[in-house]
Amino acid sequence: MMRLSITLLFTLWTSVVMALPEGAPNTDRICQTMVPGHPNSSPQTRPPPFDILVNQDSFKGGDTLKVTIKMKDGEKFQGFFVQARLADPAQSDKKIPIGYFVAMAGTKVICQGDLGSAITHSSSTDLREHITFDWRSPSTSQGHIQFRVTLVLNQNRYWVQERSRVIRDSEANDMPELFTTTISMLPEPISTEQCGRSKGCYRNPPGCSPEKCDILVTWADHVSHVDFQMTADSEGWVAVGFSDDLKMGKDDVWECAWDESEKAINIKHSKNTDSGKSNTAHKVSQQGLTNKAGFVSGRRISCFFRQNKTVPGYNNLFNQRSHLLLAKGHVDRKGVKMRHTLEANKYPYVSLQKVMVSDRVDITNTARYILVKVHGCLMLIGWMMCASVALILAKYYKPMWPNEALCGERVWFAVHRGCMITCLFCTIIGFIIIFVHTYGYSQMPDYPDKAHPPLGICVTILCVLNPLITICRPSEKSKWRPIFNWFHWLFGTCAAVLATPTLFIGLNLPKSHVPWWATWVMVAFMLFHLVIELMLEIHGCLNAKKQKNRNLEYEKRLNKGDYEPEPVGTRFKKTILTIYLIVVICLGIVMVISVAAG
Numbered sequence: 001m002m003r004l005s006i007t008l009l010f011t012l013w014t015s016v017v018m019a020l021p022e023g024a025p026n027t028d029r030i031c032q033t034m035v036p037g038h039p040n041s042s043p044q045t046r047p048p049p050f051d052i053l054v055n056q057d058s059f060k061g062g063d064t065l066k067v068t069i070k071m072k073d074g075e076k077f078q079g080f081f082v083q084a085r086l087a088d089p090a091q092s093d094k095k096i097p098i099g100y101f102v103a104m105a106g107t108k109v110i111c112q113g114d115l116g117s118a119i120t121h122s123s124s125t126d127l128r129e130h131i132t133f134d135w136r137s138p139s140t141s142q143g144h145i146q147f148r149v150t151l152v153l154n155q156n157r158y159w160v161q162e163r164s165r166v167i168r169d170s171e172a173n174d175m176p177e178l179f180t181t182t183i184s185m186l187p188e189p190i191s192t193e194q195c196g197r198s199k200g201c202y203r204n205p206p207g208c209s210p211e212k213c214d215i216l217v218t219w220a221d222h223v224s225h226v227d228f229q230m231t232a233d234s235e236g237w238v239a240v241g242f243s244d245d246l247k248m249g250k251d252d253v254w255e256c257a258w259d260e261s262e263k264a265i266n267i268k269h270s271k272n273t274d275s276g277k278s279n280t281a282h283k284v285s286q287q288g289l290t291n292k293a294g295f296v297s298g299r300r301i302s303c304f305f306r307q308n309k310t311v312p313g314y315n316n317l318f319n320q321r322s323h324l325l326l327a328k329g330h331v332d333r334k335g336v337k338m339r340h341t342l343e344a345n346k347y348p349y350v351s352l353q354k355v356m357v358s359d360r361v362d363i364t365n366t367a368r369y370i371l372v373k374v375h376g377c378l379m380l381i382g383w384m385m386c387a388s389v390a391l392i393l394a395k396y397y398k399p400m401w402p403n404e405a406l407c408g409e410r411v412w413f414a415v416h417r418g419c420m421i422t423c424l425f426c427t428i429i430g431f432i433i434i435f436v437h438t439y440g441y442s443q444m445p446d447y448p449d450k451a452h453p454p455l456g457i458c459v460t461i462l463c464v465l466n467p468l469i470t471i472c473r474p475s476e477k478s479k480w481r482p483i484f485n486w487f488h489w490l491f492g493t494c495a496a497v498l499a500t501p502t503l504f505i506g507l508n509l510p511k512s513h514v515p516w517w518a519t520w521v522m523v524a525f526m527l528f529h530l531v532i533e534l535m536l537e538i539h540g541c542l543n544a545k546k547q548k549n550r551n552l553e554y555e556k557r558l559n560k561g562d563y564e565p566e567p568v569g570t571r572f573k574k575t576i577l578t579i580y581l582i583v584v585i586c587l588g589i590v591m592v593i594s595v596a597a598g
Contacts, residue, residue, distance in 0.1 A: 023108055023120035024081040024150075031111035031118065032095040034081055034150045034161050042211050043160040048297060049075050052149055052164035060170045061139045067147055067164075068132040076127035079152035083111060083118035084135060087146040087166045098142050102134040115142060141171035161299060190218070190229045190302055196362035202240075202324050204349050206364040211300070215326045215349060221358045224309060226318065227291075230256055231302040236331030236338070238301050241272065242322035246350050246367045248272055256303035257331050258296050265294030267305045301328075321354035323367070368598075371437035372511045375430045376595040379506065382426030383459075383499040384522075385588040388529060390419035391496060392580060396536040399547075400573060402564035420467065427463045431456070448505050455502040462495035500526065507595075518594040525587045532580050536573070543568040 024030050025037075035043070053068040069080060083097040101119035103109045106126060111118040115138055135147075147164040190210040195201035199220040203213045210216055215232040217240045232238035237257035243249065251272045259266050269289055288311035294303030309318055326349040330338040350367040397412045406414035434442070434456075444450040469487060474480040504522060507514045547568045567573075 023079065023122050024110060024118075026110040030081075031083075031097070034083070034148060036079075036081075036150065036152060036158055036160075038152075038155055038158065041156045041158075042209060043158060044211070048151065048159045048162045049073065049153075050077070050149075050151055050159075050162075052147055052162065054147065054164055054167055056167065057165075058168040058170045059137045061137055061141060064134055064136045065167070066132055067135050068130060069149060069151065070130040071128075074129070075153065076129050077151050077153050078127060079121045079158075080131065081118065081120045081150040082133065082147060084116065084145040084147050084167075086142065087144045091143065098145050099138055100136045102136065104133075107133070137169075141169055143172045144169050159297070162297065163299075190216070190231050190304075192216070192218070192362075196360055198360065200355060200357070200359050201362045202326065202349075202351055202355075202364070203362075204326070204364055204366065210302075215328055217324065217326060219357050225288075226307050226309065226357045227304070228254060228307065229302075229304050231300060232326075232328040233299055234301045234328035236301070236329060238303070238328045239326070241325035241327075242318070243325055243350075244320070244322060246323055246369065248325060251325070253325075254305070254307065256294050256301060256305075258301060259331070265292075265296070265301070265303055267292040267294060267303055269307065318357045321356050323354055324351040324363075325349070366513075368513055369437065369511050371433050372509075373513075373596055375434045375437070376506060376512055376514070377592050378426040378430035378433070379499075379503065380588065380591050380595060382423040382430070383496070383503060384525065384591060385584055386419040386423040386426070387496055387499070388584060389581065390416045390423070391492070392532070392536075392577070393419075394492075395533075396540070397573065397577065399567040400570065402566065424463055424467055427460055431460045448501075449509055452502060452505045452509065455498055455505070459495050459498045459502055462491050462498070466491040466495065512595065512598070514595055514598045518591060518598070521587060521591055521594070525584075525591075528583055528587075532576060535576060539569055539572060 024034075030037075050069055050071045053070060055066040055068075056063070059065055067082065069077075069082070071077060082101070084099045085096070086094060086098060096113055097111050097116035097118045099116045101109055101117055103119065106121060106123055107119050108122040109117045109119055119133055145167050147167070148161045149164075150158065150160045151162065152158040192201055192203065192208075192210060195203075195218065199218050201216065201218045203216040205214060208214070208216070210231050213231065213233070215234075215238060216230065218229045220227045228240070230238050230240060237255055239253050239255035241248065241251045241253040243251040249272060253270045253272060254267070255270060256265050256267050258264075267289065288308030289305055290308070291304065291306040293305075294301065296302075332338070351363055352365060352367050353363065355361060355363070393412045393416045398410075401411040404411050408414075409417070442453045444452060466488060469484070469491070473484055473488075504519065506512060507519050507522065550565055550568060553565075
């Protein structure tokens, strides 16, 4: 009984504290997310019942603007949290307030930084229908801004980071025109409660609720038509595609995009081109697209539409099982879609299984690309494991094991050759596999991803050329041998140097699905490799004179049939090589597993 009482008291105390009647706490997390700490509740996803009004469309350094929050339909609010942030999506990672608010009765200023502050309530006892603040712009130009508002009606009803229209900084350069906000009610709220029962759903991350999903599509089959709902943490558009394979090709797409010029969500059915890089709207099939509705609220776009299964020119739009492709992105002021977001392990999402619109399933996660995985594993084996060992042996271990042979060759050379042959085969096979997967040259949209294909081609060419020139290798006494050695070194070194950024870029490509920590494992390996080379260089410098004397002594006894002496520091170099091999093998296995299983 005592334990139950303590639990109830703790729960009551937590609720009182988390409601925060004294306003938003002045913490870094709250200042960045603007999310109230209300237990067992989530932000609203319906359109907000308030307007954010600003008395000017533009400002310059030192101007004072009046910002008003005004409720609709006579509702009242308890709490608020307001700050201005840069409107340019390219600056979206800078989650800091811009400009300074002036405190007044019932408010307090928080999140104070070098460029601005935020304002929140200091008491929630007074219910308000509206409130107006004074905001002063920074003295120096920072860029165009939007006011962001978190508004609390009660413990369970609150909206997070709702945005005003863009307020222009008259001293800043123009930026891409983006949407602000619009209100348009859906026929019914987007819900995941009936996923897998009365309707089908594809959502990510797993088990997310509509207001917290990166992206979500639901469908309900009604014999003659299908009802769709979509929502995404998007800056302008969200789309679902139906594909026969795991790639964007000549596929049917349904999209919802915000059009600032029309102040509305445009919903249409389109068809991707063969390359999947662009699409065109179906004029005829739009006749079967009805009950269209949508809105943008804060950072989230949501829409509803009904698609008839049979329209002129189409016997049945959903007559086969398909993979679902989900994507989102920005739009310009005219509703023209910009390229969809690319993020490793995320966009675009592709369903693992094929579905029919009649399937009442609840699916999540995204498909993996087997050929991409094989390509990545082969390149890691070839360059991280084999080539690195071959380079270390050729550079520092030629004098080692002077009286031993392996496969009729010096030990270092036999191992070096075996490692590089393995690297060559891994590179060629991996090269062919990725061209098969992409049906040719892979067109990446942006750097650094865009650099991966040409770098990979250069590495492959150098990797093939180097063993080919060894066919013409002159004897050690030939006058051409130094020239051969120079080209052999040049091709090998260039290939190894170019392979390094190629591997790092490949680990972060969206289709690779490699965990984030794998990049740091690669960084650790590169640092370890550099430390090993530095140690061997220092060791060679410190023992150069001693090694020279030992070589001269051996040359004097050369005609007496003595065995060639071991080089100076043999035990040290063997120890270093053993450690290097163990680390390379262990880290190589970790990297291969991370790529294969990621």
